[in-house]
Amino acid sequence: MCYDECGHLAWTSRIGSSDVAPVGFPLMSSTERRRFCCDADLALIGYDGRDAAKDLATLRSQGPRPTTQEVIDVFVAEGVDGLVVLDIGAGVGSVHLALLEAGARHAVDVDASRDYLAAAREEAGRRGLGDRVEYHYGDVVELAAELPTVDVVILDSVICCYPYLAILLEAAVRSKPRLVGLTYPRDVWWMRTFMGAYNAAHALVRSPAHYFIYRHRSVRRLLAEAGYAEIYDGGIPAWRVAAYRRS
Numbered sequence: 004m005c006y007d008e009c010g011h012l013a014w015t016s017r018i019g020s021s022d023v024a025p026v027g028f029p030l031m032s033s034t035e036r037r038r039f040c041c042d043a044d045l046a047l048i049g050y051d052g053r054d055a056a057k058d059l060a061t062l063r064s065q066g067p068r069p070t071t072q073e074v075i076d077v078f079v080a081e082g083v084d085g086l087v088v089l090d091i092g093a094g095v096g097s098v099h100l101a102l103l104e105a106g107a108r109h110a111v112d113v114d115a116s117r118d119y120l121a122a123a124r125e126e127a128g129r130r131g132l133g134d135r136v137e138y139h140y141g142d143v144v145e146l147a148a149e150l151p152t153v154d155v156v157i158l159d160s161v162i163c164c165y166p167y168l169a170i171l172l173e174a175a176v177r178s179k180p181r182l183v184g185l186t187y188p189r190d191v192w193w194m195r196t197f198m199g200a201y202n203a204a205h206a207l208v209r210s211p212a213h214y215f216i217y218r219h220r221s222v223r224r225l226l227a228e229a230g231y232a233e234i235y236d237g238g239i240p241a242w243r244v245a246a247y248r249r250s
């Protein structure tokens with residue numbers, strides 16, 4: 004038996020397949036998963052929360068980023084009236100707040116950053132949506148079993164912060180939502196170079212900041228195995244926007 008750093012019994016998953024390991028990160032292809040279940044661990048994936056105040060100011064002055072707006076538009080075109088949205092790693096809440104304003108009934112915000120949760124809550128209150136959002140602090144992989152059933156799931160710039168793609172997607176679709184949307188860095192040589200340099204620079208100064216790049220075919224295959232067909236593939240040269248519908 005093996006206990007992890009949080010004192011829980013560690014478990015293994017399908018992440019051993021090189022196909023779902025982050026591109027260019029051979030050390031991450033271990034079959035034993037690190038668990039993100041206590042504040043110190045969650046800081047490793049929630050480090051972006053240090054930018055919460057800045058991100059909130061940007062959202063208020065400029066609106067959502069173009070790729071975020073793109074995935075919002077895809078969902079709105081599919082129809083979100085009366086639906087429940089799960090926004091994993093919601094940051095300041097751009098996607099679920101826009102979908103609530105477009106007619107969604109309720110949103111569930113799960114984030115590994117307390118700073119981002121506080122910023123999203125503040126923005127929801129400011130826009131008069133506070134009573135339609137529930138907030139959960141933690142790793143969605145750890146929390147999935149406690150979350151309500153949802154219709155729409157969004158992972159906007161989130162899979163690139165998490166080292167285990169298969170279990171993250173498994174947690175995301177646990178309640179069999181109708182629609183799943185993702186935005187993430189493209190697996191192209193210049194993004195790998197940029198992210199490799201970014202990771203190395205942060206490692207040098209012992210910062211937890213770390214990006215992972217996954218292959219699109221891995222995302223598509225894992226979601227196909229879970230019963231989802233791709234309905235949208237867009238984005239910009241550096242960042243992919245993809246959406247899936249339950250078949």
Ligand SMILES: C[S@@+](CC[C@H](N)C(=O)[O-])C[C@H]1O[C@@H](n2cnc3c(N)ncnc32)[C@H](O)[C@@H]1O
Nearest residue numbers: 049051092093094114115116142143159160164
């Ligand atoms: C780069 S930020 C993106 C924030 C926001 N979605 C956006 O696009 O502006 C990544 C977010 O994902 C969260 N995150 C990453 N992995 C997570 C996980 N497994 N469970 C919950 N939150 C996660 C981090 O805490 C952080 O808030």
